[in-house]
Every structure is written in C-alpha cells, then in structure tokens.
Amino acid sequence: MGVKKATREVDVVTTGTFSPMCSSGVILNFGHTDPPIRMQKIWLNDVPAHGGLAAVDTYLGATSLSKTMEDYGGAHVIEGLLRGEEVFLRATSSGTDCYPQKEIETYITLEGINEALLFNPRNCYQNYNVAVNTSTRRIHTYMGTLLPKLGNATYCTSGQLSPLLNDPTFRAIGMGTRIFLGGAQGHVVWHGTQHNPTTKIVDGNKIVGGGTISVMGNLKQMSVDFIRAAVFPGYGVTMFVGIGTPIPILDEDMMRFVSVCDSDIYTTISDYSCTHKSKPVLGTVNYAQLRSGSIKIGDKEVPTSPLSSYAKAREIAEKLKKDITQGKFLLQEPAWQLPNKSSNKTSE
Amino acid sequence: MKTKVIFTFPPEIVEKPISHTLMKEFDLWINILRAKIEPSEGGKLVIELQGDEENIKAGIELAEKSGVGVTLLENDVLWDKELCVDCGACISLCPTQALTLDRDTFKLNFDFGRCVACGSCAQVCPVKAISINF
Numbered sequence: 001m002g003v004k005k006a007t008r009e010v011d012v013v014t015t016g017t018f019s020p021m022c023s024s025g026v027i028l029n030f031g032h033t034d035p036p037i038r039m040q041k042i043w044l045n046d047v048p049a050h051g052g053l054a055a056v057d058t059y060l061g062a063t064s065l066s067k068t069m070e071d072y073g074g075a076h077v078i079e080g081l082l083r084g085e086e087v088f089l090r091a092t093s094s095g096t097d098c099y100p101q102k103e104i105e106t107y108i109t110l111e112g113i114n115e116a117l118l119f120n121p122r123n124c125y126q127n128y129n130v131a132v133n134t135s136t137r138r139i140h141t142y143m144g145t146l147l148p149k150l151g152n153a154t155y156c157t158s159g160q161l162s163p164l165l166n167d168p169t170f171r172a173i174g175m176g177t178r179i180f181l182g183g184a185q186g187h188v189v190w191h192g193t194q195h196n197p198t199t200k201i202v203d204g205n206k207i208v209g210g211g212t213i214s215v216m217g218n219l220k221q222m223s224v225d226f227i228r229a230a231v232f233p234g235y236g237v238t239m240f241v242g243i244g245t246p247i248p249i250l251d252e253d254m255m256r257f258v259s260v261c262d263s264d265i266y267t268t269i270s271d272y273s274c275t276h277k278s279k280p281v282l283g284t285v286n287y288a289q290l291r292s293g294s295i296k297i298g299d300k301e302v303p304t305s306p307l308s309s310y311a312k313a314r315e316i317a318e319k320l321k322k323d324i325t326q327g328k329f330l331l332q333e334p335a336w337q338l339p340n341k342s343s344n345k346t347s348e
Numbered sequence: 349m350k351t352k353v354i355f356t357f358p359p360e361i362v363e364k365p366i367s368h369t370l371m372k373e374f375d376l377w378i379n380i381l382r383a384k385i386e387p388s389e390g391g392k393l394v395i396e397l398q399g400d401e402e403n404i405k406a407g408i409e410l411a412e413k414s415g416v417g418v419t420l421l422e423n424d425v426l427w428d429k430e431l432c433v434d435c436g437a438c439i440s441l442c443p444t445q446a447l448t449l450d451r452d453t454f455k456l457n458f459d460f461g462r463c464v465a466c467g468s469c470a471q472v473c474p475v476k477a478i479s480i481n482f
C-alpha cells in the first residue's frame with residue numbers, strides 16, 4: 001500500500017514498549033493516623049521512601065534498595081502492592097505540636113491507602129545505545145551482564161514499535177497525551193528528564209536521539225502483567241514498565257514516520273567497560289540486525305539480548321488497538337508539544 | 349537414547365569409580381557437561397548418558413545404590429513461564445543456545461536438549477523466572 005492510500009485508510013497506529021525504566025516510582029498517600037504523625041523517615045518493607053513531603057505523602061523510587069534484604073527494592077514493593085500483598089510501613093518523626101506522634105509501624109495495602117500514583121520522571125527512551133564490554137572481565141551494568149571481550153551485546157528499546165521512534169518530531173505525543181501505562185490509562189505529563197532528541201550522524205547513519213517522556217497514572221488500576229520489578233545482578237533493582245501510545249495519522253508525513261522499520265533505525269554500539277560518561281563508540285547497527293540474535297563487531301559474531309520484551313511490546317500495542325476500536329480508549333490531543341531541543345546538561 | 353542427568357556425590361563416595369563402571373558394565377557413553385567436585389565436600393556432575401534405554405536405567409539404579417543422588421536435568425533447571433516476561437536478557441549469556449527468542453512470537457524458547465545446567469541464565473534473569481538446583 002502506498003503512503004497516500006495508507007494515510008486515507010489508517011486512522012491510528014499503536015505502539016508499545018516493555019523495558020526496564022529506572023526513573024520510575026510511586027507517589028503514595030497513606031491517610032492520617034490518630035494522633036497524627038508527620039513522617040520524616042519512611043520505610044516500606046525496609047525500603048527507604050522519601051520523607052520530605054507533607055505529613056503522610058511519600059515518593060517511593062523503583063531503584064531504592066532494602067536495608068535488610070538482598071535484591072529487593074522499591075520496584076518489588078510496587079509489584080507487591082499490585083499483587084494485593086500487605087506491605088510493612090515504618091515511619092519516624094521528631095514530633096510537633098500539631099503532629100505529636102513520633103513513630104508508626106503498620107501494614108498497608110494498595111486498596112487501603114488514599115492514593116497511589118505511578119509517576120515516572122523519565123521513561124520510554126526514544127533510542128538507546130547498544131552495550132558491549134571490550135575489557136577482560138565480566139561487568140555488571142544497568143544494561144545487564146556484559147561478558148568480557150565482546151562476549152555479548154545488549155540493547156533496550158522496542159525499535160520499530162517504540163513510541164517515540166514512531167513520532168520522532170513529537171507531533172502526536174506531548175503534554176497531556178493519553179497513553180497505555182502499566183495496564184491502565186495514564187498521561188504524558190511533561191518531557192522526561194534528560195530529554196535529548198538531537199539527531200546525529202555516525203558512520204553515515206542517522207542516529208535518532210534520546211527523547212524521553214514523563215508519565216503518570218493511577219497505580220490502583222495497573223497490573224503486574226505490565227509493571228514488574230527487575231534485578232540486574234551487581235547493579236541493583238529497576239522496574240519493567242509497559243507503555244503504549246496511539247499515534248493518529250494526521251497526514252502523509254505522519255504515515256511515513258509510523259512506517260519506520262527496524263532496518264531503518266540505527267543506534268550506536270558503546271563500550272561499557274569505559275567508566276567515563278562518554279563511552280567509546282565501536283560502530284553503528286540497526287534494530288533488524290540486533291533482533292536477528294547476533295551482530296558483527298569487526299570480525300566477531302556477538303550474540304545479542306534485547307532486555308526490552310518485544311513480545312510484551314506487541315501485546316501492549318495490540319491491547320491498545322483493541323481498546324481504541326471498542327471505544328474504551330479515547331485519543332487526547334496534546335496540550336502542548338514536547339520540545340525538539342535537548343534539556344540535557346551535565347553536572348561535572 | 350540420550351538422557352541428561354545430574355549426579356550428586358556425597359563426600360564419602362567421591363573416590364568411587366562410578367562413571368567407569370557405568371561405561372564398562374553397561375556400555376554407556378558418558379559425556380560430562382559440567383563438574384563441580386571437591387574431595388572433602390562431595391559435588392555435582394552434569395552428564396549426558398547415551399546407550400540402550402535399559403542400560404541407562406540399570407546404570408542409574410547402580411549409581412543410586414552406590415549413594416549418588418540422581419535427578420533428571422529437566423527437573424533441576426526450572427523455567428517459570430508465568431513469571432517470564434520474554435525480555436531475552438538470558439539469551440546472549442547462554443553458552444549453548446538453549447535459550448532463543450522465537451522468530452515469530454518473540455517469546456522465549458527453552459531447548460532442554462541443549463542445556464548444560466551452567467546457571468548463567470538463572471543468574472541474570474531480572475525477574476528470577478529461571479532457577480537451577482546445582
């Protein structure tokens with residue numbers, strides 16, 4: 001089908017991704033105790049949560065680590081809440097005249113608390129590099145375990161299904177856009193932190209940058225099918241987040257954007273054995289090559305691992321499509337557009 | 349016929365020539381896929397037995413009689429499909445390509461026939477969907 005005909009016939013295209021996204025967490029409001037407490041130090045199943053908000057509000061980050069349990073963190077608490085489990089809340093306070101209580105120990109459930117809002121400051125990287133390791137020792141990173149001497153390579157977006165790769169100029173995805181988030185309907189609330197959509201040319205290939213979105217939704221409506229705690233050995237805890245976006249086919253340009261294929265999308269191969277911020281780039285590769293199971297780096301055949309679940313990404317795009325056709329999911333025009341410029345600075 | 353089994357040796361029988369007996373008396377072909385044996389602590393062997401079905405059975409019986417714990421590899425490498433999110437983090441770490449993503453569905457395929465119970469996948473699986481008793 002040509003672009004013209006497709007533009008006439010297709011109304012909306014859906015995208016999906018299910019990847020580990022570290023910059024994720026939940027805003028919780030527990031409800032007041034009697035006598036009341038202004039919680040200053042807060043632990044949920046021994047995982048520290050933020051105590052710098054109002055009396056019984058907190059933010060629990062997905063990567064926050066348990067003080068007592070190995071390989072357990074904020075993401076596991078969130079998953080536990082979603083599974084209906086009781087979570088042990090402990091909080092302390094110095095006490096004030098209006099909030100005299102100094103300590104509380106109790107169990108909470110998702111159902112029993114006032115609010116649980118998933119609020120992720122940076123999700124859904126548009127494009128991300130491929131991680132390899134040229135050193136002689138095994139390294140443990142947020143891109144998974146990397147075997148020495150280019151023993152394997154890991155990559156982490158859903159490529160042709162990735163939301164921001166289908167809308168590279170942010171015409172459909174912007175502030176307020178309704179999205180599929182963790183099994184519920186959520187919204188894009190801002191551009192993500194470190195939003196950097198700058199496109200570069202490397203080795204003659206166009207490398208789409210790293211635009212990101214900040215998203216929010218009601219955790220109480222989400223499901224463990226699309227939100228899961230993850231442990232990367234030697235690195236720590238992170239969280240798989242499932243996101244899907246609808247992209248209305250506004251015109252032929254938009255149709256061209258969403259027709260993007262894995263073989264058109266390139267990314268760079270970075271050497272994670274270098275501990276500096278700018279890592280040496282060993283070349284470029286496209287997502288079709290990555291998805292084939294191995295890539296060539298020099299003369300070496302290097303097996304690849306996605307980290308991001310393509311099966312789940314498809315499931316999300318399909319589910320969103322179904323919800324839209326059944327009228328359960330309504331498209332929402334963005335209130336304003338994501339910037340096309342980088343928000344990125346470094347703190348050196 | 350081929351069968352993969354895990355032999356667990358208590359320390360007191362580490363010195364017994366069990367593999368030798370299996371080869372000589374039962375005409376079994378033995379392929380050691382992985383070994384972890386400390387004379388003072390006992391240990392484990394992942395082996396592939398090849399031969400007549402009856403001889404394999406008899407050989408396993410003999411090993412058990414001599415005090416070796418025998419389990420089928422399938423029962424010691426456990427993959428929980430419900431927990432698995434098909435992320436593929438494990439596939440590039442599997443030395444034998446027992447783990448692959450299906451070309452059509454992109455779901456994880458586990459070919460137990462290729463597995464040597466090395467444990468790499470269990471170590472890296474972010475949701476602990478694979479566990480290995482080795």
Ligand code: SF4
Nearest residue numbers: 432433435436438473
């Ligand atoms: S790493 Fe774990 S969750 Fe991911 S595909 Fe392998 S078994 Fe499944």
Ligand code: SF4
Nearest residue numbers: 442463464466467469
């Ligand atoms: S234990 Fe896992 S990584 Fe090792 S061979 Fe078997 S499937 Fe592959």
